[in-house]
Amino acid sequence: xxxxxxxxMTPKERMSAALGGKPVDRILCAPLILNHASRALGMKVxxxxxxxxxxxxxxxACYRKYHPDLVFIFSTTSTVAEAMGTVMKFPEDDAPxxxxxxxxxxxxxxxxxxxxxxxxxxxxxxxxxxxxCVEEIGDEVFIIPVFGAPFTTAxxxxxxxxxxxxxxxxxxxxxxxxxxxLESCLNFIDACADEGGVPVAVDPIxxxxxxxEKHFREFVLPYLNEIYARIKSKGLPGxxxxxxxxxxxxxxxxxxxxxxxxxxxxxxxxxxxxxGDRVCLMGNLKPAEVMFKGTPEIVDTAARECVARAYDSxxxxxxASGCEIPINTPPENILAMMDAARKYGRIxxxxxxxQ
Amino acid sequence: MSxxxxxxxxxxxxxxxxxxxxxxxxxxxxxxxxxxxxxxxxVAQEALQIGIDAYEAIMEGLTKGMEVVNExxxxxxxxxxxxxICSDAMYxxxxxxxxxxxxxxVTSPVRIVIGVVEGDTHDIGKNLVRMMLEAAGFEMxxxxxxxxxxxxxxxxxxxKAEMICMSTLMTTTMDGMKRVIDLLxxxxxxxxxxxxxxGGPISQAFADTIGADGYAGNAAAAVRxxxxxxxxxxxx
Numbered sequence: 031x032x033x034x035x036x037x038x039m040t041p042k043e044r045m046s047a048a049l050g051g052k053p054v055d056r057i058l059c060a061p062l063i064l065n066h067a068s069r070a071l072g073m074k075v076x077x078x079x080x081x082x083x084x085x086x087x088x089x090x091a092c093y094r095k096y097h098p099d100l101v102f103i104f105s106t107t108s109t110v111a112e113a114m115g116t117v118m119k120f121p122e123d124d125a126p127x128x129x130x131x132x133x134x135x136x137x138x139x140x141x142x143x144x145x146x147x148x149x150x151x152x153x154x155x156x157x158x159x160x161x162x163c164v165e166e167i168g169d170e171v172f173i174i175p176v177f178g179a180p181f182t183t184a185x186x187x188x189x190x191x192x193x194x195x196x197x198x199x200x201x202x203x204x205x206x207x208x209x210x211x212l213e214s215c216l217n218f219i220d221a222c223a224d225e226g227g228v229p230v231a232v233d234p235i236x237x238x239x240x241x242x243e244k245h246f247r248e249f250v251l252p253y254l255n256e257i258y259a260r261i262k263s264k265g266l267p268g269x270x271x272x273x274x275x276x277x278x279x280x281x282x283x284x285x286x287x288x289x290x291x292x293x294x295x296x297x298x299x300x301x302x303x304x305x306g307d308r309v310c311l312m313g314n315l316k317p318a319e320v321m322f323k324g325t326p327e328i329v330d331t332a333a334r335e336c337v338a339r340a341y342d343s344x345x346x347x348x349x350a351s352g353c354e355i356p357i358n359t360p361p362e363n364i365l366a367m368m369d370a371a372r373k374y375g376r377i378x379x380x381x382x383x384x385q
Numbered sequence: 386m387s388x389x390x391x392x393x394x395x396x397x398x399x400x401x402x403x404x405x406x407x408x409x410x411x412x413x414x415x416x417x418x419x420x421x422x423x424x425x426x427x428v429a430q431e432a433l434q435i436g437i438d439a440y441e442a443i444m445e446g447l448t449k450g451m452e453v454v455n456e457x458x459x460x461x462x463x464x465x466x467x468x469x470i471c472s473d474a475m476y477x478x479x480x481x482x483x484x485x486x487x488x489x490x491v492t493s494p495v496r497i498v499i500g501v502v503e504g505d506t507h508d509i510g511k512n513l514v515r516m517m518l519e520a521a522g523f524e525m526x527x528x529x530x531x532x533x534x535x536x537x538x539x540x541x542x543x544x545k546a547e548m549i550c551m552s553t554l555m556t557t558t559m560d561g562m563k564r565v566i567d568l569l570x571x572x573x574x575x576x577x578x579x580x581x582x583x584g585g586p587i588s589q590a591f592a593d594t595i596g597a598d599g600y601a602g603n604a605a606a607a608v609r610x611x612x613x614x615x616x617x618x619x620x621x
Contacts, residue, residue, distance in 0.1 A: 124558075127506045127507075194466040195466055198467075199470075245466070318591070319588050319591070357556070358556070
């Protein structure tokens with residue numbers, strides 16, 4: 031039986047060591063706690079994501095509750111698009127959603143400007159939350175503001191359905207939207223780095239569940255290359271998260287320049303075989319089936335299997351959820367996931383001893 | 386364009402001068418498969434001009450095309466943008482053909498109510514399922530997105546639907562599906578109705594838990610599952 035050992039390193043020490051190829055006490059564990067952080071202070075999601083103070087304080091409390099190895103600052107994948115003019119709706123207790131995309135035609139696209147992260151939309155809220163977290167817990171853990179990559183941002187500017195049809199119907203418009211989205215993302219990366227954060231790009235609309243590898247290489251990859259070039263120029267690690275089915279695009283994801291790929295719907299052994307020698311893999315407990323609807327025992331079993339499959343990936347492995355931890359996930363399931371990392375991820379890892 | 390020329394021939398000669406019927410039906414299917422909206426419209430008009438029955442043109446042309454699209458989607462040769470544009474081509478052809486449908490050729494179709502459950506506005510997956518089911522010959526009543534839970538029940542009663550399809554991409558709204566099933570029971574409508582669900586966080590296990598009849602992981606599977614569920618119903 032595996033015992034739960036206490037941690038010997040802070041999350042920041044562990045992450046830094048892992049990135050530098052140095053010894054760690056256990057594998058890293060980063061449940062993608064995003065809007066769920068609101069629950070650490072019993073907040074409704076709308077109150078959480080519309081105030082920098084609330085978002086910051088809730089994330090600090092959430093860190094102290096679970097001690098995850100990364101702390102994410104996130105509300106939606108459309109926040110950059112929102113700062114460029116897309117109208118969102120804010121349900122009282124759920125993540126904001128796109129209400130009205132700002133680009134109806136080519137003329138609208140011409141009116142777009144790259145964001146000023148200190149002024150536009152809710153980006154200042156993210157930056158305030160980031161600042162509070164860095165001040166309060168930044169010595170112990172990396173703070174990760176999460177934003178939609180250019181493809182996902184452009185989809186939220188245009189409306190996803192029209193946007194993906196435009197890949198055929200108006201590729202010029204698509205590239206125009208991608209260019210201005212890229213500029214916005216780069217501005218946000220700069221602002222986050224200035225505040226001591228490690229910005230992370232997510233590109234859920236570029237998933238293999240929606241587009242082909244051909245389109246990924248044409249409309250996604252060149253812009254991701256620019257994103258990671260900028261992040262790396264700050265001396266920061268590049269993390270790329272794409273959820274859904276990614277088997278067909280994971281090789282292209284590994285060419286983005288990101289050093290860590292956060293993956294969802296793929297067998298970790300397959301991911302390891304395809305790109306494990308080139309990147310660190312992060313994943314992939316099922317958010318709904320395991321984390322939200324499961325029990326601590328189910329989480330423990332799923333985490334153990336995930337570790338067994340991926341712990342020996344040559345480029346490294348971080349235990350995570352495949353996508354956002356559902357907002358109403360029972361806290362005991364997240365604690366069970368962290369404990370599983372301490373149990374099964376203790377170095378040296380030996381799956382044979384888990385009987 | 387050769388098609389333009391044919392219009393100069395008198396009505397009775399057009400069929401023999403024109404292309405073979407099979408060729409035209411094949412072209413209709415191809416227009417859908419090749420994502421060519423304009424061609425679908427033009428060939429649909431040609432089909433009518435050479436006297437092909439509108440129902441046959443839909444079933445043997447457009448629908449056949451969408452079946453191939455469905456296969457390509459399942460084999461991951463086509464993805465969502467391709468399917469959306471193929472569907473646009475199908476609808477362009479349908480728009481031409483539908484006004485010419487003869488009452489006697491239309492057998493009363495199975496009616497299905499579909500929508501994204503309350504609290505969620507992600508509707509691409511639902512749209513794909515609606516298009517595929519429509520192409521498969523079901524009569525679809527699309528309630529759109531962020532649909533109030535009693536709204537599903539009311540619509541199903543109003544149109545005498547045989548199935549309700551619900552989707553969501555969010556974990557916060559998935560439990561609304563169970564609520565719809567409970568409402569159906571309360572209203573005494575559950576017996577005569579099949580319920581099929583899908584969407585990102587949905588699984589067969591969740592479908593079993595809430596007592597839905599079926600789960601489908603994608604639009605192609607949704608067509609198969611709908612056929613199975615409704616065929617079973619007819620036999621019973």
